[in-house]
Amino acid sequence: MLVSLIKKFGVKLSLNDPRWGKNPQGDNSKAQEGRRPGEGPPDLDQMWRDFNARLNRLFGSRGNNGGDAGGPYRSEGRGAGITASVIGFIVLLIWLASGAFIVQEGQVGVVTTFGRLSHTTGAGFNWRWPAPIQAHETVNVSQVRTAEIGYRDNVRNKQGAESLMLTDDENIIDIQFAVQYTLKDPVAWVFNNRDQDTTVHQVAETAIREVVGKSKMDFVLYEGREKVALDVHNMIQQIVDRYKLGALITNVTMQNVQPPEQVQSAFDDAVKAGQDRARARNEGEAYANDVIPRARGAAFRLLQDAEAYRSMVVENATGNASRFNQVVTEYAKAPGVTRDRMYLDTMQQIFSSTSKVMVDAKSGSNLLYLPLDKLIAQVAANDAATGTARSGPVQAPQEQPAATPSQEVMQTIEQVRQRDSRSRDSSRDRESR
Numbered sequence: 001m002l003v004s005l006i007k008k009f010g011v012k013l014s015l016n017d018p019r020w021g022k023n024p025q026g027d028n029s030k031a032q033e034g035r036r037p038g039e040g041p042p043d044l045d046q047m048w049r050d051f052n053a054r055l056n057r058l059f060g061s062r063g064n065n066g067g068d069a070g071g072p073y074r075s076e077g078r079g080a081g082i083t084a085s086v087i088g089f090i091v092l093l094i095w096l097a098s099g100a101f102i103v104q105e106g107q108v109g110v111v112t113t114f115g116r117l118s119h120t121t122g123a124g125f126n127w128r129w130p131a132p133i134q135a136h137e138t139v140n141v142s143q144v145r146t147a148e149i150g151y152r153d154n155v156r157n158k159q160g161a162e163s164l165m166l167t168d169d170e171n172i173i174d175i176q177f178a179v180q181y182t183l184k185d186p187v188a189w190v191f192n193n194r195d196q197d198t199t200v201h202q203v204a205e206t207a208i209r210e211v212v213g214k215s216k217m218d219f220v221l222y223e224g225r226e227k228v229a230l231d232v233h234n235m236i237q238q239i240v241d242r243y244k245l246g247a248l249i250t251n252v253t254m255q256n257v258q259p260p261e262q263v264q265s266a267f268d269d270a271v272k273a274g275q276d277r278a279r280a281r282n283e284g285e286a287y288a289n290d291v292i293p294r295a296r297g298a299a300f301r302l303l304q305d306a307e308a309y310r311s312m313v314v315e316n317a318t319g320n321a322s323r324f325n326q327v328v329t330e331y332a333k334a335p336g337v338t339r340d341r342m343y344l345d346t347m348q349q350i351f352s353s354t355s356k357v358m359v360d361a362k363s364g365s366n367l368l369y370l371p372l373d374k375l376i377a378q379v380a381a382n383d384a385a386t387g388t389a390r391s392g393p394v395q396a397p398q399e400q401p402a403a404t405p406s407q408e409v410m411q412t413i414e415q416v417r418q419r420d421s422r423s424r425d426s427s428r429d430r431e432s433r
Helices: 002-009 044-058 071-097 186-191 196-213 217-221 225-243 261-333 335-352 372-391 405-432
Strands: 100-103 107-113 116-121 124-127 134-140 145-149 154-158 164-166 172-183 247-258
Touching: 100 107, 100 134, 107 186, 116 186, 134 186, 145 196, 154 172, 164 196, 172 196, 172 217, 172 225, 196 225, 196 247, 217 225, 217 247, 225 247, 261 335
Parallel strands: none
Antiparallel strands: 100 124, 107 116, 107 134, 145 172, 164 172, 172 247
């Protein structure tokens, strides 16, 4: 801005200007006596006087045209005051402009007045009183910050002083994990603590050591990794809230959990042995689950068979005893009839399963033709027909075929049986008399 004013007033800062060394009245200055144009830089005092003279002409000052002897000195003093005012005004504008600042999206501006909190600003263009009255600090509240415990940038870059921890069963374990957090209160983050990121890092290390110190080694290595991460998350948040850091813990990630490298091989062998034991146990349980149900099923089937056999024997014995009691009762009422009936039933059972044929020799015929094979087949057919008639529905009567010689023989045998039974009945009647 000052350069633009000098150009506007016509001051040409050129070493080859022939007017160097001349005052506004055209007289040569004593400081410029004997100097020719282009021989060297002009005198700074002469430049200042020339600049003041041009300002005076700009603001209406006529210099010493009135013939006053003290005019030049008063004109120069007045021009110097005006120049100082302009420069002061320009400096004031620059100073006021220095209070403008821009807050990006996702950030918050914290403004202080003489070091004390004044207010906070949102995203956009903002203004405050310039220094040393007010100052501002921009805090990124949307950034996800990360605190790495036990490593730096990569899990291979281990930090042994942070990663090695002692468990409850007096074993040493190597842990690397990361804590991610954001800012929920930028004012607390700026004013309540110093070295905030370092504080969060130390809080995270303290929390993990306390949680691991209360847990067994196998629990931390295997089934309890998620629970350990959850407990560490809750504990870090509690400590951060107690310190009023203004941070919000969003996630705790277990990067690597393992025994120390010095005992890694031995620990791997122990793990393999445990896996073999678990596999053998599972195989044994699978075999037991296959054999035991089968044995139980076979035992149950045997019990059911035994119960069925017992029920059958008991029922048969009960039926036989009941039938015998009925027979005894009937026998007491009519001994002869009952005895004959028993005899006939017994003989019927015997003759129904025998292939012998009994013929009465008193028939008076000297020639007897017996087709035994046809007789036996006919008897079997009659028995089958009798059984079918008893079990099947009643059918309409059909025409009887013509009698064959075998049927005649059977009729003869039946007549003989009837006559024999009548003779026995008559003899029994006589005996009873």
